[in-house]
Amino acid sequence: MYELLNQKIREKISLTDDEFQICKQAFVPKTLHKHQYLLQQDDVARYLAFVNEGALRMFASGEKNGEIVIQFAFPGWWITDNFSFLTGEPTVYNIQALENTSVLLIGKQAWEDLFDKVPKLERYFRILLQNNYIATQRRLVSSLCQTAEEKYLSLIKAQPDIIQRVPQHMIASYLGITPETLSRIRKQASYTR
């Protein structure tokens, strides 16, 4: 249950077994069935979630543009709406399970208390956020200056596994293109291959 969490933290920082025990206690396990929501628009993001098994998507349900997928989360990843989680303001996003999913939740207060109990974790989360920041900045650059096809090819390169795991129209939405365009790109790309 907590094995993946243990492993992921220890990839970035070293932790005694006692320290990890304290961590563990701050989390509450939760399972979500396919399509179930972990967070809905206008609610407050009370938890930061660590994904154990399954897959989730965070999306914005835009007025006109239908839904746009902001990020996916797979086992070993963290997900929440950071803004809402930090400020306590209602979120504008939704987080939904794409499969039956198991997560570990930690509330804001428990999260902050945990930093006092295990100060090393500040470093862990700093590193995590730094990586997320880098990845998001890359996606931004890709979105600003690549064509639809280039975006798709970059994604395949960076995350080949995603393609298998989530439906094509969500990939399209994640790339900021329509499902039709993605379909055409795939067709064309398969000829040139």
Added chain:
Amino acid sequence: MYELLNQKIREKISLTDDEFQICKQAFVPKTLHKHQYLLQQDDVARYLAFVNEGALRMFASGEKNGEIVIQFAFPGWWITDNFSFLTGEPTVYNIQALENTSVLLIGKQAWEDLFDKVPKLERYFRILLQNNYIATQRRLVSSLCQTAEEKYLSLIKAQPDIIQRVPQHMIASYLGITPETLSRIRKQASYTR
């Protein structure tokens, strides 16, 4: 010289005067004249920079698409290519002064040593990165689902000062649109006002 740094850190965490003295010593001041580069493509980002005065831009010099502006930095902001700074890989970006500018530089080693000397700073940088992550994610969403005009209006709302301070074609590049399109948007927006 170090006043703004002091103030900015103390906005997020509390620090004794001794602790701040230790911080100070890790930084090296540097001035850049207008157009001078702080970082150039293919070099390694050896420093994290805190902006004291002036303004900078980070941009990618794309093959076909000319230059695209990734971010600006004004007094009180931090700037570097995080990926290169963290990994030691050569950067694909450039950082250039838009005006005569004064910065405080800290090298990677000094930065990491500083966390051991003043552990509270882990928290400061965690918070900083969290905010950057949130801001970049917002920009990504804006870039994925807003029209050129909406992007421009959002920017005016979020950072009215930017418009005065940097040339219009750089704003266009930052928004991912052409200078011509921005010019037309501005013209039209001024009528409807």
Added chain:
DNA sequence: TGCATTTCTTATTCTATATCAATGCGCGGC
């Protein structure tokens, strides 16, 4: 096993924005 729902593909039309080209103008340098 068969129907319903979701997902993917294909074709056609339409639109926002890019691209190309020309003109104007303000500012810094000499």
Added chain:
DNA sequence: GCCGCGCATTGATATAGAATAAGAAATGCA
């Protein structure tokens, strides 16, 4: 004080990708 050049504006044309509309596959579920 004039010149030159980068920057902004404006107009004409081109184009990538959106919107719309169907139909074909695939998947799940009763």
